[in-house]
Amino acid sequence: MIQVEDVYKSFGDFPALAGVSFTVADGRATALLGPNGAGKTTLMRTLVGLLKRDRGAVSIDGVDPDKDPMGARRNVGLLTDQFGLYERLTTREYLEYFGQINRMDKAGIKRRIEEVTELLGLGEFLDRHCKGFSQGQRIKVALARTLLHRPRNLLLDEPTRGLDVMSTRALRRALTKLREDGCSIILATHVMQEVTNLCDDVIVIANGRTVAQDTPLQLCEQTGIANLEDAFVHLVGTEEGIAA
Numbered sequence: 001m002i003q004v005e006d007v008y009k010s011f012g013d014f015p016a017l018a019g020v021s022f023t024v025a026d027g028r029a030t031a032l033l034g035p036n037g038a039g040k041t042t043l044m045r046t047l048v049g050l051l052k053r054d055r056g057a058v059s060i061d062g063v064d065p066d067k068d069p070m071g072a073r074r075n076v077g078l079l080t081d082q083f084g085l086y087e088r089l090t091t092r093e094y095l096e097y098f099g100q101i102n103r104m105d106k107a108g109i110k111r112r113i114e115e116v117t118e119l120l121g122l123g124e125f126l127d128r129h130c131k132g133f134s135q136g137q138r139i140k141v142a143l144a145r146t147l148l149h150r151p152r153n154l155l156l157d158e159p160t161r162g163l164d165v166m167s168t169r170a171l172r173r174a175l176t177k178l179r180e181d182g183c184s185i186i187l188a189t190h191v192m193q194e195v196t197n198l199c200d201d202v203i204v205i206a207n208g209r210t211v212a213q214d215t216p217l218q219l220c221e222q223t224g225i226a227n228l229e230d231a232f233v234h235l236v237g238t239e240e241g242i243a244a
């Protein structure tokens, strides 16, 4: 479970987060929607303690990431646009390395690598060095790393960018299964189809503030607008940052 209460974070004088509050319960997938620059990535980095918040409270399964960043990270899988692949390692070596960092045992790492390879279709490049990987291959390896230690909470910043249709569907199936297993998932996206296909709830942020949190249906009812994309535009007051 992820609880966020009135979180603020500034870069110099610029308030990137200026009052974000929401809760994501276990077994729920929540879309994080907001125009470019709304604060989505900053929020995700703050939730795992990569950035220290200025004010407010964060709890990830009861752990405050500012007080215990390693404890929080054990409960969280974070995928950002910084994939952080090691080009001299093969995909397998890279995943083994992250399994060790997460204190998994050797047999567990081997078994889990087989599972994520199957899940994300890594087979063709499992034993190739990461140098030169395509965007889609890079994101799949980063996703495999994110899922490897079976975190109970997932923070995914635009996970389907650069993925082909088959991989997008595979990821959607994987996330559906994780949600059924009780994981909390926050998915930052600009793709409305992903929201309607996968997410139970929507959080809308604009200018670093929470504008709304509800189910897609309730957001449409609340705004009196039948279409989620139009309801989102109405809530944030701009058409910036929307993909079809």
Ligand SMILES: Nc1ncnc2c1ncn2[C@@H]1O[C@H](COP(=O)(O)OP(=O)(O)OP(=O)(O)O)[C@@H](O)[C@H]1O
Pocket: 011, 014, 016, 034, 035, 036, 037, 038, 039, 040, 041, 042, 043, 241
């Ligand atoms: N390290 C930083 N230093 C200064 N400003 C920053 C820094 N990181 C983010 N910002 C600013 O904070 C605001 C929020 O950025 P953030 O990356 O969180 O937005 P976002 O919602 O993820 O946007 P996008 O949809 O474009 O990915 C932006 O105005 C950005 O320029």
